[in-house]
Amino acid sequence: MKLRVGELIFVTDEDLKGLVTCFNERDVTFTCDDGFDYTFPLEKVFRINEEGNAESSTRKRKIELTTIHVKKEKQDVVYLNVQDRVIDLHLEVLIPSKQFLNDFEALSFQLDVVREVIFQANRKRIRKLTLVHGIGKGKLRKELRNLLDNSYPEIEYLDGNYQKYGGGATDIIIHQFDS
Numbered sequence: 001m002k003l004r005v006g007e008l009i010f011v012t013d014e015d016l017k018g019l020v021t022c023f024n025e026r027d028v029t030f031t032c033d034d035g036f037d038y039t040f041p042l043e044k045v046f047r048i049n050e051e052g053n054a055e056s057s058t059r060k061r062k063i064e065l066t067t068i069h070v071k072k073e074k075q076d077v078v079y080l081n082v083q084d085r086v087i088d089l090h091l092e093v094l095i096p097s098k099q100f101l102n103d104f105e106a107l108s109f110q111l112d113v114v115r116e117v118i119f120q121a122n123r124k125r126i127r128k129l130t131l132v133h134g135i136g137k138g139k140l141r142k143e144l145r146n147l148l149d150n151s152y153p154e155i156e157y158l159d160g161n162y163q164k165y166g167g168g169a170t171d172i173i174i175h176q177f178d179s
Helices: 103-124 139-151
Strands: 007-011 017-023 025-030 039-043 045-048 051-053 062-069 076-081 086-087 126-133 155-159 167-173
Touching: 007 126, 039 062, 086 103, 103 126, 103 139, 139 155
Parallel strands: 086 126
Antiparallel strands: 007 017, 007 045, 017 025, 025 039, 045 051, 051 062, 062 076, 126 167, 155 167
16 A cells, blocks of 8 residues: 555544554554544555545455535535444544534534434445444434434334443444335
């Protein structure tokens, strides 16, 4: 894999992505959206190409990342790793550079992401996903479950793994795919 400074990369074992700042024949250093620099071995990173796919020459496979255009008028782009089947709905993970005017706009954005994730899961025949919403005050969890109850009767939901997410996740199971 030929890297260039400024390219977007994704780490396989961690939920990290960022822009390359430097590299050598063994390691790559990049700045993540949180502002911190990380260094990983080259075999642990994938370059994200223009189509939104992650690619590596050290491994002869691709990890598919779904590019989601949530709000068409603003062209907000969110990269989601559908291979892991875990979608983190925290705003700082979804779109860290975006500032929302109010809580309603932020919540609407997160629910739009959920709708698009369900659409993509349906299209790719992914039966089970985990949506990480966090604990907080419970507003996103409540609205997420209202959305599932009211708009998706073919989807069953239950609390996510408590040991892993501490009550801050919802597992969804799609029982019937659209044709």
